[in-house]
Amino acid sequence: MKELLIVFIKNIQPGKIKTRLAATVGNDMAVKIYRALLERTQQEALNVNCDRCVFYSSFIEINGRWKDNLFIKKTQRGEDLGERMSNAFIDTMPPYHKVILIGGDIANISAKIIQEGFKKLNTHDLVLGPTHDGGYYLIGMKTPTPHIFENIEWSTNTVAKKTIENINELNKTYFLLPTLSDIDYEEDWIKYGWEI
Numbered sequence: 001m002k003e004l005l006i007v008f009i010k011n012i013q014p015g016k017i018k019t020r021l022a023a024t025v026g027n028d029m030a031v032k033i034y035r036a037l038l039e040r041t042q043q044e045a046l047n048v049n050c051d052r053c054v055f056y057s058s059f060i061e062i063n064g065r066w067k068d069n070l071f072i073k074k075t076q077r078g079e080d081l082g083e084r085m086s087n088a089f090i091d092t093m094p095p096y097h098k099v100i101l102i103g104g105d106i107a108n109i110s111a112k113i114i115q116e117g118f119k120k121l122n123t124h125d126l127v128l129g130p131t132h133d134g135g136y137y138l139i140g141m142k143t144p145t146p147h148i149f150e151n152i153e154w155s156t157n158t159v160a161k162k163t164i165e166n167i168n169e170l171n172k173t174y175f176l177l178p179t180l181s182d183i184d185y186e187e188d189w190i191k192y193g194w195e196i
Contacts, residue, residue, distance in 0.1 A: 003050035003118050004096040006088055007041060008076065009066075009104040010034075010057040018105070024186040033189055036196045037105045042066065047111035050118065051096070055088055082149030089144045100127070100140035107192040108180050109137065117177055125172040128163065132181045135159040145170065 010017045012034065014027040022030035042065070045052050053072035060073045074091065078084035085101055092099055098121045100114060117127040117140045126145070129138030134157030139148075148166040152159055167174050181192045 002096045003098045004092055004100075005045055005048055005050050005052045005114060006092065006099060006101040007045055007052070007054045007071075007104055008057075008085070008088070008101060009038060009054060011059060011061065013058075018183075020184050021186060021189065025189075032196055033183065033193065034105065036194075037107060037183060038065065041102070041104045041106065041109055044109050044111045044114065045102075046070065048114045048118075053092065055084075081154045082152055085139065086144070086146045086149045089141060090146070093142075093144050098140065098142055100138060102129075102138045103182060105183050106131075106137040106180050107183055107189075107194070113138070113177055113180075117175075120175040120177075123173075124175040126167055126174040127177060128160065128167075128174055129177040130160045130179045132179055133157055133184070134161065135182065136163065137180055137182055138177060139163075145172070 012031060014031055018030040018034050021033065052070065053074060054066045055074050055076045057076055060075055076084040078087050088101060089099055098118055100117050102109060113129065117138060120127045121140055121142055125142060127140040128136050130136050136159065147170060148163055150166065152162045181188055183189050183193065
């Protein structure tokens with residue numbers, strides 16, 4: 001079965017990325033931290049035996065940090081995060097039969113967790129990697145399922161809970177991967193980050 005790993009990232013524009021983090025560490029440090037998180041995510045992605053695609057928030061960067069020969073490149077489309085994620089699955093399935101989408105700002109993401117997600121899709125309809133703040137860092141499926149992204153208040157502590165409710169409404173099966181932390185605030189970086 002053809003497997004694809006999607007990485008959702010934001011084009012690096014000071015003042016427009018990691019704004020909650022930047023509020024206490026400043027824009028320059030927020031950019032530095034985000035670059036470090038993207039580099040870590042990229043390295044872990046390259047250790048997974050699958051095709052890879054990076055979805056940029058605004059525009060495709062040619063010959064940038066994400067090498068053209070290693071990553072398919074696309075642009076996110078949609079009004080909110082849910083619509084953008086839903087469209088990413090719709091745009092890549094088929095030809096891919098198992099697709100996992102991750103964010104670029106998870107300090108402890110690992111190839112092992114991603115590989116476990118693909119493995120669990122052999123026996124489950126969806127996989128979800130929850131975050132400590134009530135969201136999720138990873139979602140994977142075998143067929144586009146737009147309903148699971150509907151009626152969700154994004155960037156709140158109910159995102160994962162409501163997503164699971166949506167999955168249950170469809171009578172789909174799901175597997176929960178380990179809970180990790182995304183890096184939204186300075187205290188997240190202090191707790192889960194590393195020296196840069």
